[in-house]
Amino acid sequence: MAQRIDPWTSTEIADYKRLMEEFGIESMEKYRKRYAELVYIRRGIIFGHRDFAKISECMEKSKKYAMMTGMMPSGRFHIGHKMVADEIIWFQKKKADIFICAADIESFLMRSTPLEDARRIAVEEYLTNYIALGLDPEKVNFWFQSDYNSDYYKLCDMAAREVTFNELKAIYGELTTGKIISSLKQAGDILHPQLEAYGGTRPVVVPVGTDQDPHIRLTIDIASRLKEFKLIPPAATYHKLMKGLQGGKMSSSRPESIISLSGDPKQESRKVMSAKTGGRTTIEEQRKLGGIPEDCVVYEFYVYHLMPDDSLLESTFKDCRNGRLTCGECKKNCAELLEKFLTEHQKKRLDSRKKAEKLLKRK
């Protein structure tokens, strides 16, 4: 049986190549040079896409397009989320209309998060950090699923006619009432930027991890079937996900697995010292055999966030592989870089919080 990707249960998906073959995600290879400015594209972290040619064309020819993304406001904003923030900010610089959804209904249905908590978390954790990282709040459409207008809801509801039960089961596995509502809301979230009131028909790109691909596939089907609206099926980019500090999934529900972007810089960066590395059992062995950066959480921090300079990253890689760099030194270096970043970030957060509140009131 084919592997199922399910946004609500999947943990770690190592074999990206196989995923691409099974689910028809295309390679980003041909865009790596053209959009090398974004570190995640340059380094192959954004490894796949659907229909990105459409989006690339809009960028190159200054045509109208939009980027849509969502957040599940049920935990702390951590270093793993920073990548999505950076992608949003990049698309904003590339002139996309930016749509950000706080999926408080999904969070309520799937995790029983009270709506008020979701609201607080969306502002304090997500929006504030997005803005501190560089998002321009003046040019953002931000909404809570529970607090949007009827055009949007109409679209979510009408989508229900276009998808059969068996299709939903094939995409999501065992169904619950909550899963069905959540998946139709996702489709509405992704498609509604194309309604008249939100800018009209135009390409929309959704940057996601592979676990969100089921929503993308469902939405593509709905867009092509729902003739009552003029909808272009969404495009998507797919990124790999950072591992948690001890390996495995990075998750807000296990604070030891994450670096919080809202927490104390010293305390947070200290966690790096006990991260899982690609090191050997003893220093002697490591000097002899070298480390394994491909299997090292600390090295991932460099790749994703802390070493934008490619030549520095390359020399670090080599130093690890040939045993010159020990894990002790390397973790210390990583913790320092991280603390520096987090300290700067905290300063930016002070002002960002107010801007985030303002963004909510604008609606």
Next chain:
Amino acid sequence: MAQRIDPWTSTEIADYKRLMEEFGIESMEKYRKRYAELVYIRRGIIFGHRDFAKISECMEKSKKYAMMTGMMPSGRFHIGHKMVADEIIWFQKKKADIFICAADIESFLMRSTPLEDARRIAVEEYLTNYIALGLDPEKVNFWFQSDYNSDYYKLCDMAAREVTFNELKAIYGELTTGKIISSLKQAGDILHPQLEAYGGTRPVVVPVGTDQDPHIRLTIDIASRLKEFKLIPPAATYHKLMKGLQGGKMSSSRPESIISLSGDPKQESRKVMSAKTGGRTTIEEQRKLGGIPEDCVVYEFYVYHLMPDDSLLESTFKDCRNGRLTCGECKKNCAELLEKFLTEHQKKRLDSRKKAEKLLKRK
């Protein structure tokens, strides 16, 4: 296996008593005298209820309560719909807050009615006739499912957590995505009058035919489980349904089965002349054996709509049973009464149409 009642497929349900036993609907018997002013209660057409004691108490003690009803705006408003209109108007006189929903999303999902058509039908057919029949449009909350505010949608969506798949299957039989969305919308329609913005927690009564009981049962469960809101489970009254002109179900999709309240009085009332009666094969036989009013569509017209005077109704019943009244005379009498009513009604519609439009613009 127990009989299933399903709002989307059930046709005629003859055995009301058995239904009451199987589904726990209580008898209206004890209220027949107290509320004899409403012909449908007096004559046992409204035969059952859930929790009507709560509503009766509100009426007697002048406490706040609400009445909620919906319409499926996909066809012509016919004589069968008049009963619901009369019930709404009666509840309005009994000081209920009136909530009327045009279920355009359900109509789209289950019958593919375009939303614009639903809007036109709701105004031209339903609202205009409601007002012509006596509804005071100044004291009505009227909405389209597709055009309501987020408080309402929030409630519909959050309800999804409170009901399992197997419960939905037990209530509605084979499920479709559209049925699930429609049933949750129904729950939202019935419960939202209790939200702060719509008057707050108070008893709500829903007058329905038995085919709608699945929605009532679902909504009762949701109300008692959804602790995020303070909701009293809805009360309901159950009415029998008039048969179509040729017997069987009265349905807008078969114009020969209905009397339209918006059509030409002469043309519509003429249809009575070919109605299915409880008469015998020949006049001779009828004079000898008498007719069967219990099995006569024409007699139903008298009971439901055309003979509010009980003693006149009784003498007509007797005249039929003892063979004094032939079907020919009786149909002619019925057609005349009907034409008179429809002619009066058409006059009232002229002004009502404008009021209906205004009701929509008020939102």
